[in-house]
Amino acid sequence: MSSSVFEEAKGQLDKALEHFRIDEESELRLRTPKSVLQVSIPVRMDDGSLKVFQGYRVRYNDLLGPTKGGIRYHPNVNVDEVQSLAFWMTFKCAVVGLPYGGAKGGVTVNPKELSLLEIERLSRGYMSAIADFIGPNVDVPAPDVYTNSMIMGWMVDEYSNITREHKPEIVTGKPIALGGSEGREEATGRGGFYAFEAMRSGLGLGGKPLTIAVQGFGNVGYHFARLAAEAGHRIVAVSDSKGAIYKKEGLDPVGVNKVKQEQRELKAAYCKGSVCEFVEHQQITNEELLELDVDVLVPSALEKVITSENADRIKAKCIVELANGPTTNDADVVFEKKGIPVIPDILANAGGVTVSYFEWVQNRTGYYWPEEEVNSKLKAIIDKAAAEVLDLGKEYKVPLRTAAYISALRRINEAVKAKGTLRNFSMRR
Numbered sequence: 001m002s003s004s005v006f007e008e009a010k011g012q013l014d015k016a017l018e019h020f021r022i023d024e025e026s027e028l029r030l031r032t033p034k035s036v037l038q039v040s041i042p043v044r045m046d047d048g049s050l051k052v053f054q055g056y057r058v059r060y061n062d063l064l065g066p067t068k069g070g071i072r073y074h075p076n077v078n079v080d081e082v083q084s085l086a087f088w089m090t091f092k093c094a095v096v097g098l099p100y101g102g103a104k105g106g107v108t109v110n111p112k113e114l115s116l117l118e119i120e121r122l123s124r125g126y127m128s129a130i131a132d133f134i135g136p137n138v139d140v141p142a143p144d145v146y147t148n149s150m151i152m153g154w155m156v157d158e159y160s161n162i163t164r165e166h167k168p169e170i171v172t173g174k175p176i177a178l179g180g181s182e183g184r185e186e187a188t189g190r191g192g193f194y195a196f197e198a199m200r201s202g203l204g205l206g207g208k209p210l211t212i213a214v215q216g217f218g219n220v221g222y223h224f225a226r227l228a229a230e231a232g233h234r235i236v237a238v239s240d241s242k243g244a245i246y247k248k249e250g251l252d253p254v255g256v257n258k259v260k261q262e263q264r265e266l267k268a269a270y271c272k273g274s275v276c277e278f279v280e281h282q283q284i285t286n287e288e289l290l291e292l293d294v295d296v297l298v299p300s301a302l303e304k305v306i307t308s309e310n311a312d313r314i315k316a317k318c319i320v321e322l323a324n325g326p327t328t329n330d331a332d333v334v335f336e337k338k339g340i341p342v343i344p345d346i347l348a349n350a351g352g353v354t355v356s357y358f359e360w361v362q363n364r365t366g367y368y369w370p371e372e373e374v375n376s377k378l379k380a381i382i383d384k385a386a387a388e389v390l391d392l393g394k395e396y397k398v399p400l401r402t403a404a405y406i407s408a409l410r411r412i413n414e415a416v417k418a419k420g421t422l423r424n425f426s427m428r429r
C-alpha cells in the first residue's frame with residue numbers, strides 16, 4: 001500500500017535526523033501539526049441551489065514566527081495533503097531564513113466546474129470560515145494551485161469586511177492595486193530559476209545551455225520556463241493537466257502561454273484551453289514528458305508524480321522540484337543510487353514565500369519597492385540558501401534534500417533552544 005503524503009513528508013525529516021540530531025523536544029514538536037481546522041463552506045450556486053464544500057487550514061509549526069502558506073482549490077484536497085503541505089512550508093521558510101512558521105489551506109473543489117461568481121462566493125465563504133483562525137501576526141495565507149491574485153483580492157476584501165479594518169497583510173499574492181508586491185506573480189518560478197542557476201555548476205551542469213522539460217505549465221512552471229529560455233536554455237517540452245507538447249528544437253514559452261491564455265473561455269480565473277491544443281508541436285503524454293532524455297526535468301504540478309514506478313526510467317541529469325512533493329522517498333533512493341541530483345521543493349520553490357514575505361513587510365511599513373529591488377533581494381536570499389545547501393550536502397555527504405532539511409533544522413533547533421528546553425533547566429540544577 002502506498003504511504004500517505006504526510007508519511008512521505010515525515011520520512012524526509014527522519015532521513016535528515018539520521019545525520020543531524022536535534023534536541024528531543026524540537027523533534028517532538030516537529031512531528032505533529034500545531035492546529036488543524038476543518039470547515040464547511042455553504043455556497044449559493046448560480047442556479048439557486050446550495051452546495052457545501054469542505055475546507056481546511058493547517059498551522060503546522062510557529063516556532064520561527066507567524067505561520068505562512070498558500071490555499072489550494074483542487075478536487076483531491078484532503079487533510080493529509082494540507083498538513084503535508086503545511087509541514088513542507090515549515091521547513092521551506094526555515095531553509096531560506098524567513099521569520100515564519102508553516103501553514104497551508106485548501107478547499108475540496110474542482111474550480112473548473114464553477115462559474116467565476118461561484119468561485120468568488122466560495123472564496124469569500126472560505127475566508128469567513130477561517131477568519132478567526134488567521135491574522136497578520138498569526139497565520140497569513142497566499143495562492144497555490146488553482147488560486148491566484150484575483151482570489152486573494154476577494155479574500156482580503158472579505159477579511160476587511162469582517163474586521164472593519166484595512167489589513168492588506170492578512171493575505172499575500174494580492175493584486176498590486178490591493179497592496180500586492182511587484183514581482184510576486186512570477187516569484188516562485190523566478191526563485192526556482194535562481195536556485196538552479198546558483199547550483200548547476202556545483203552539480204556538474206555549468207557553462208553550456210541545457211535542455212529542459214517542464215511538467216505543469218501553470219504560474220510556477222511558466223515563469224521558470226520563460227526565464228530559463230531567456231537565459232538561453234532550450235525548453236523542449238511543457239504540459240498541463242490535459243497533456244504535453246514536445247519540440248526538439250525548443251518551444252517559445254511566451255508564445256505557448258499566449259495561446260493557452262487566448263483559449264480561455266473567460267479571461268479570468270481559469271483556463272479551459274490547454275497547452276496540448278497548441279497543435280504545431282508533437283503531442284505526448286505527461287508520463288512521456290517525465291521520461292524524456294533531457295538535461296533537466298522540472299516537475300511543477302502536483303505531488304507524487306515521480307515514484308518507484310517510473311524513477312528508473314527518468315533520464316534527466318538533474319531534477320528541479322518546483323511542485324511541492326513531486327518525488328516519493330522510494331524514487332529519491334533510485335536517484336541517489338544513479339547520482340541524479342534533486343534540487344528539493346523546500347529550496348527550489350521557496351521564491352514564492354520569500355516574495356510573499358516582502359509583500360507582508362511592505363504592507364506593514366506602507367512603503368512599496370520597485371520590481372528590480374524585489375528581484376535582487378530575492379536573488380540574494382536564494383543564492384545564500386542554495387550555497388548553504390550545497391555546502392551542507394558536501395559536509396554531511398547527503399543528497400540535497402537531506403542537506404536542505406539539515407539547514408532548516410539548524411534554525412528551528414536554535415529557536416527551540418532559545419525558548420528553553422528541559423536541558424536548559426537540567427543544567428541549572
Ligand code: NAD
Nearest residue numbers: 144145146188216217218219220240241301323324349352
Ligand atoms: P497553477 O494552478 O498555476 O498551475 C498548475 C499547473 O499544473 C496547471 O497548468 C495544471 O494544468 C497543471 N496540472 C495539474 N494537474 C496536472 C497533471 N496531472 N499533470 C500535469 N500538469 C498538471 O499552480 P501553481 O501555483 O503553478 O503551482 C504548481 C505547483 O507549485 C504546486 O505544487 C504548488 O504547490 C507549487 N508552488 C506554488 C507556489 C506559488 O507561489 N504559486 C509556491 C510554491 C510552490
